[in-house]
Amino acid sequence: MNVRKLYHTARGVQDLVTTEREASVSPSIQRRLWLWRRGFLSRSDAIFGLTKKNHDSYLTDYQRFVKTKRINGTWSVALSNKLLFHQLMGPFDEHRMDVYGMIRDGSFHSIDSLDARHELTDGGAVVSSDGPSIDDQSGLTSPEPNDAAQRVVDRLESESQLVLKWVHGGGGNNVLLCKRCEDGYTVNGDRYSESAFRSLVADLEEYLVCEHVEQGTFSGGLYPVTPNTLRIITMYDEEAGEPFIAAAIHRIGTETSEPLDNFTQGGLSAEIDLETGELGPGVKLSDGNRLEWHSDHPETDTTIDGTHVPGWEDIRTRLLEVADACSFVPYAGWDVIVTGDDGEFKIIEANSYPGMKSIQVHGPLLTDDRVRRFYERHNVC
Structure with missing residues (x-):
């Protein structure tokens, strides 16, 4: 077994053990040992109704966590x-789905749109792709045109819904469903003020800004x-x-x-x-x-x-x-x-x-x- 296979095997076994520890079912020790020897977790037993006659017809948890990872x-x-x-x-x-850009180090990096570094307006200020300018009404420096929080807020103004996804991982983890509402924003159903929402976005690292696909x-x-x-x-x-x-x-x-x-x-x-x-x-x-x-x-x-x-x-x-x-x-x-x-x-x-x-x-x-x-x-x- 080469180093890569050894690494992925170890990671798979680690994921398997973690999943078993987090299981909300507690069969007897005897039953657990029966399951483990055959490659199954306790929760799978509750779902599949495993028996001596049918267990070898199921793809096991060990096969899924460890062996199927190697297929590709x-x-x-x-x-x-x-x-x-x-x-x-x-x-x-x-x-x-459209992917507008990626959030990294607080900046917005365009992906699908070549003209994504478009002009932003903020209280009368015009910010071009050449850099920040001075607001002609307040004298304050406007946001950088690739400022991630600003770009996400701007996009939500026009589309009302977005999906932010971590570049890595799966299983529905690290997916943020963002919506614009009258008094701020919601993220996965939780309400955020504009300042709180901007802080949330600014702290994200390697998240994709994606369209919300209408089913x-x-x-x-x-x-x-x-x-x-x-x-x-x-x-x-x-x-x-x-x-x-x-x-x-x-x-x-x-x-x-x-x-x-x-x-x-x-x-x-x-x-x-x-x-x-x-x-x-x-x-x-x-x-x-x-x-x-x-x-x-x-x-x-x-x-x-x-x-x-x-x-x-x-x-x-x-x-x-x-x-x-x-x-x-x-x-x-x-x-x-x-x-x-x-x-x-x-x-x-x-x-x-x-x-x-x-x-x-x-x-x-x-x-x-x-x-x-x-x-x-x-x-x-």
């Missing part, structure tokens, strides 16, 4: 670094408070020379999961039929890690079970084209927002070793022979 090799950075991923999606511009009527109707994303797992079949979709779910937010739709934070997961786009019932982790199944959304009463993702065939076809263009990254969990009724969508991000709880809560992955062969080929199973 050095190219995993193309997905884990959100700025690199944004550039990777350049040929599919209609399916990527379509179908996804928005399921639960309008949160973005409700599709999680689609693709794998590249080297023998066939093509990618395929291994599994897909529609994640749906709830009052518990706000401001996001994460399953492990209380959101719903509804399985998507890969051929028809039909949704099954939504499942939610309740207190005590018990599963609740819902044909209708428990808060909006919107029907889930039996409805169809609009334009699913087009979404599936187009996403496979994207995965094929990225065949050097053979394993990905794509987060997609459906923006219209005719197959329009945007890819929010992709994950190099996607979580499995929201997927395998609907059934074990390894019962699919093609999926099992993929994992075996990459020394996961």
Whole structure:
């Protein structure tokens, strides 16, 4: 084992141990030992209902945390670094969100817009890209044109909503949903005065300033408070020379999961039929890690079970084209927002070793022979 593999193995085991320590379930020591010997965490037992007969049909936590991290090799950075991923999606511009810039050392660094160092106005002052000027009314020096807080505030004045994402990491962590309101701002639902909001932005380091993607009527109707994303797992079949979709779910937010739709934070997961786009019932982790199944959304009463993702065939076809263009990254969990009724969508991000709880809560992955062969080929199973 080379140094790189040794490092990632150690990090994976560390993440595995940390996750187990933070688990809110406490099976007996005997049960935990049974699970650990087979590569599972306590929470997975509560979700999957593991037995001697079925446990080998599930991708284990050890395989996910340690072994699947190795599948994409050095190219995993193309997905884990959100700025690199944004550039990777350049040929599919209609399916990527706009990224206006990055916040670094208190400055705004333009990404998508070449003319981003535009003139700013502040109380009658005009600030050009050549540097600060003196306000002709107050005599005060105006902000630098690339001042991060000012640029974010200006953008919110015109768009009212933005998403700030840390360049690194995944799982919905370090994502700030920012909105302009009458008396200031909200960040992930918490209110901020303008001065507090500016301080928050100024303290961010290596955060992307992204457009807020408006979801379509179908996804928005399921639960309008949160973005409700599709999680689609693709794998590249080297023998066939093509990618395929291994599994897909529609994640749906709830009052518990706000401001996001994460399953492990209380959101719903509804399985998507890969051929028809039909949704099954939504499942939610309740207190005590018990599963609740819902044909209708428990808060909006919107029907889930039996409805169809609009334009699913087009979404599936187009996403496979994207995965094929990225065949050097053979394993990905794509987060997609459906923006219209005719197959329009945007890819929010992709994950190099996607979580499995929201997927395998609907059934074990390894019962699919093609999926099992993929994992075996990459020394996961």
